[in-house]
Amino acid sequence: MHQLRTDPDPSTVSSTNPQEGDRDDDGDRADYDEEGRYGEGHAGGCAGAALMASRGMDPRIRTEAFRIGFATVLAAWLIKHLVGGLWWLIRQPVLWVLAASGYVGWRLWDGSGPTALVLVAVVLVVVLVAWRLVHAASFRAWVWWPVRAWWRRVFVYAPEWEPLMTALHLTTKKAGEDERLVPQLLRIRSTGAVDKLRVRMQPGQVLSDFAKNADRLAATFQASDCRVRSIPRPQPKKELVFRVKRAMGRQVDPPKPKPSRLLELWFLVDDPLHAPTPLLAVPVRPNLKALPLALREDGLTWTLRLLATHVLVIGVTGSGKGSVLWSIVRALGHGIRTRLVELWVIDPKGGMEFAAGQRLFARYCYGDDTPKTTDGTTDPKRKSGYEWGFVDFLETAVTEMRSRQARLRGILRTHRPRPGDPLIVVMVDEFASLTAYLTDREAKKRIDNALNLLLSQGRAVGIVVVAAAQDPRKEVVDMRGLFPTRIALRLAEPDEVDLVLRKGARDRGARCDEIGEHTPGTAYAAVEGTAEPVRIRFAYIDDDQIHTMCSLFEPGTHTTGLRLVHGDHDQDERRDDDRTRVEEVSA
Template identity: 45%
Template sequence: MTSGGDLLVIRPKRFVLPMWLVVLGVVLRWLARFCWWCLRHPVAVGLAVAAVVLYAEHGVLGVVVPLVLSSAVSALWRWRDEASWWRWCAGPLLGRFRHVFVYRRAWHEAMTLCGLAETYDHRPVLPELLRVRSDQALDVLTVRMVRGQTPADFQKVTANLAYAFGRRHARVYSERPDAPPTRTGYWALLLGWVDRVRFRDRPTLVYLVLVRTDALRPVVPPFDASPVPDFTALPLARRENLGTWSLCLLATHVLIGGATRSGKGSVLWSLVRALAGGITSGLVRLWVIDPKGGMEFAMGRPLFARFAGTSFEAMADLLDEAVTVMRERQTRLAGTVRVHTPTEADPLVVVVIDEMAALTAYLQDVDLRRRIAGSLGLLLSQGAGVGVLVVAALQDPRKEVLPFRDLFPTRIALGLTEAAQVDMVLGDGARNRGALADQMPRWAKGVGYVILDGTPEPLRVRFSYVTDDDIRDLARRYPAPADAADILAQVGRKSTPEPVRTPLPRKPSGPLLPDALRNLLDPNGGSEPR
């Protein structure tokens, strides 16, 4: 019985599931997960089923003999075509192994300590590791970001992620770091559709590239000089995945920043070697400025149409003449094309400047320095479209040394002395995105990071090393034509004249100043001069 004021506790009836139903639910749940895993890994499931069938039919030999035969085929495949062997055989197997036994084991700890773990509804939420692709030197991790994260969150902790997984170098890409392949043949249409799905834009994914083996340690030999250079793909350097990095020189300017003995000469001479076939055929004219008295470029003098290495007055004249060629082409090509196409009659003019700071900051003649700065500003802002390009190298990338560094779409950073200089050369935030140019080891001569116009992620490469003997051989085999220096004769060609504009009629007006004030300012007291 209850009376007024007593506490009445009402307990709902508890529903208890039978034990057999609980066990059945758990079994069905794990069975569904197993089926889903089999669908996601058809190759592993097929190999396991084949091994079980062979063992049941033929015993141990049924498993050993296929393994020996597959190993022999793999060794032969690697010997004949190692690149495709890594792409289709060793790379997927190594990537799957490292996914399970390396990255997944340390994933929770690495994401938490690097500050990439989030909390939602009092539960930790981690970025999801979807896939690991491996090759000879790199591991490419495909990561699904937590809702609300951006690739910039990963780029800020790129160095932390590298060391968290026991590596020194890492890069973060917001899109796939590899471009879709070019398909040819009967299956090109079908494979093109497959590539559209594989390489489609996925804003929720980010790609973390970890350098497992530094493929840039060995010195890169010079690349072969093509008889007809492809200005959209000039081979200059080796990439971290052992591929070739090519420079698109057409309609761009190139800035090379690096400390002393960092390998700027490797970049410049690699470019000259890539253009050698066009130099001797007349497609390219190299105008070289070497403020160090010719110590860098005098050895290759036969390659150059114009060369200035001792007189700063001659260097200023060379830049003024480049502006003259640019103006003539603008007048002639206006309304015809938007981007100049190099021909033997109308070649590509490349102005190469070594140690640009000697012209823009350290030159004592103020008037000459202003003249050079004015010509460079015009060339950098207007010369790319008409085929008058500037390739410049310097040690000090500060704004007061190079005030127009933002006019260089293509930038290369070699070894630098300060962390702030990385962003000065490559742009704001480049160091956070993995361009650690200030941490170059002593052996890394010619190793640098490149930034292309429109791609914010830096790429680490090593440029080929061109020896003195290679330069002499290059100058002997690919000299510039005898008439290469007369390109200024282009200015005398007939071009479309500027339309004559008749002056607009203006109403006569009186003096702007009153007579009393004009008489006061007149030194003759308002009287007529004698």
């Protein structure tokens, strides 16, 4: 415990022999300690300080210094580095495998000679090859990717890390010391296409310091690109409480992410999105919280949380908006068949995009060419009957929303889809045709009111809006702030990226304006709660696939044991003979 001591101003002390003591003006003895410090003979240092202050003396307060022996410092240093080294060894599975293999090999060589060692090696190789052929996915995850990550850490990233951080001025110094502090490279994970480097930033550094050097980082390690992604702070207690409450059936929100000093550098070594994305498997029971839709740039599957959200898709002509919309329809296939999901589709292009799949839709509208009133009679004053078809459609959705609110009020805060009470997905192509390009002012006003109501209140009652448009400007898509999930395909201008994916998205790597015309379906997705957009690519779904989907997933269809038989038919024949392209096979 520190003790406060006071020192007098030497100019105010007359005695040159403090150990003999001095006397004040009243003849009292002024006490000093053995080291000549004044005030210890009274009621401690504080009393001495008050006495000196009353006599015009300058009290000096200092703390008593602790002295630590060299042996203690050496022991602390050894313990710190031993614990750090042990933790590093625990996190090196490749070294453990190599060490165990070396020990087993040495024992075999010492006990049975080289013949047994060669035999064991052959058996091991055969097992690995069989594993690779039988289940390639698990082989990559458990064998190939860890070995590749360890190899690239040792021979690619570690040798260049400190010189690179110094060259990019990403190092810091402690006050009064010359030693440079380098951001710590914690671990490396590889997926074959992307190397993910977990980095701990030094005090005073932020994510943007690395983001602005992304091109230099990629060039140094000979990668196609570099993404800088934030890592939220772990919250184990809140995560545990959230999982327990959710397991009990309670509707709770996940804990809000908190910032940390960790980040991940994604180095794109091999881009799997250059080649067309194959069709993904259709889940038998669609998970509305994680719907598999596209391929990520790290080679893994990107999933969309469709439940309790709205999705906005923006891209220029030919960028692949149809691939996004039809991928959502296809992933929901078995949910449509079992009536867990209903699709309400608006096709302002006169039915050119969605007419082929209208057997999958509970409601379908491409406009009303006949000027009619709500009671079915012709109204010659209502000239824009085409637009009023959209009005009736959206107001019907609002009526359904109100009905669900009345039914769920006081019972549930969030709708739970089930057959008979499905999730309603309102899918709108060419969204600007409903918001900016209308000529009837009254129709436009009513459509805006209906869309705003659905976007602001529909999520809680199981009504989701998925909209696609070409122009992201505010005057065209003035309600884009109500879409939590946004997908940006190829865009015309760099400034449009931040309009779609929120401010700063392009600085974090979302270069939608650089997507090539030869890669339609490539996009960046920004999801609520995630700071950095993810680069993905959707599969192309042609007309044959759409007709097959109608045969397999039409509401009420039983599809057990069905397989597609390929055949060529004209467009008119497909409507009548679509089911002949599917044969029933014994289960």
